[in-house]
Amino acid sequence: MSIKFSGWEALCDKSKHLKPGQAPKANHGYTMYHGTHKTTATTIISSGFRPSAGGTLGAGVYCSRDINKAMGYPGFCSANDRVVLKLRVRVGKVKKIDIQSQHLQTTWHQQGYDTAWLPAHAGLEEDCVWDPKRLTVVGIAHCTDSATKGSLEKLIKQEQKKLEGGQDMQKVTKCKFCGNQPQLNHTVEKCWECKDAICPFMDKHVCHKHS
Structure with a gap:
């Protein structure tokens, strides 16, 4: 008799950084970077990311664990107008896009993946995250305008306080599935x-569908 196991067990990853060449582990959180225009940075911090409609890895929010990748975006503006946001990203279920999986390069989410990872070959590695709620802006990694940087960092702190205040109001409303996070922080999904x-x-989570 054979038993097929489905599910996961999450481990605490104390490392905040993952080298660009290392494969991200499912359900872990990592520091990543996103390059944007300084005027757009304010909207992202206050209202969240707006996923792109397409790109190398299809639709989603693009970011990279290599800050040099993020430093080149957006391509249409001068270097002084660019801001690199420092992010905390919960990658979820990750699909590595290589020669064997090229057919999933833009359709990985339809196969149940939360993040697509394109390792560095000729260029720099990049990641595409389907759900913008998996990304949180935690700092400003690069900004040549000190006034703009200070303003954005102040806004980040304000947004963090709003979230903390909401959590205080929701202390009694713990998620009945994980039991240790306020329901405000996340949405409930379905096991694949x-x-x-x-x-x-x-x-x-242990799935007993095949047991």
């Missing part, structure tokens, strides 16, 4: 196998 309700902050 058994379709049970799950959330991204669960430490462990």
Whole structure:
């Protein structure tokens, strides 16, 4: 008799940084970077990311663990108008895009993946995250305008306080699935196998569909 196991067990990754050549582990959080125009940075910090309609890896929010990749974006403006946002990204289920998986280069999300990872070959590595709620702006990694940088950092702190205040109001409303995060922080999803309700902050989920 054979038993097919489906599910996961999340481990605490104490490393905040992952080298560009290292494969991201599913359900871990990593520091990444996103380049944008300084006027757009304010909107991203206050209202969140707006996923692109397409690109090398299809639709989603593009970022990279290599700050040099983010430093080149956006391509249509001068270097002094560019801002590199420092992010905390919960990658979820990751699909590495290589020669064997080129057919999923823009359709990985339809196969149940949350993030696509394109390793560095001729260029610099990049990641595409489907759900913008998986990305949180935590700092300004690069900005040549000190006044703009200070303003953006102040806005980041304000948004963090708003979130913390919302959490205080929601202390009694803990997620019934993970039990350790306020429901405000995340949305409940369905297991890709058994379709049970799950959330991204669960430490462990075992699917008994095939047992």
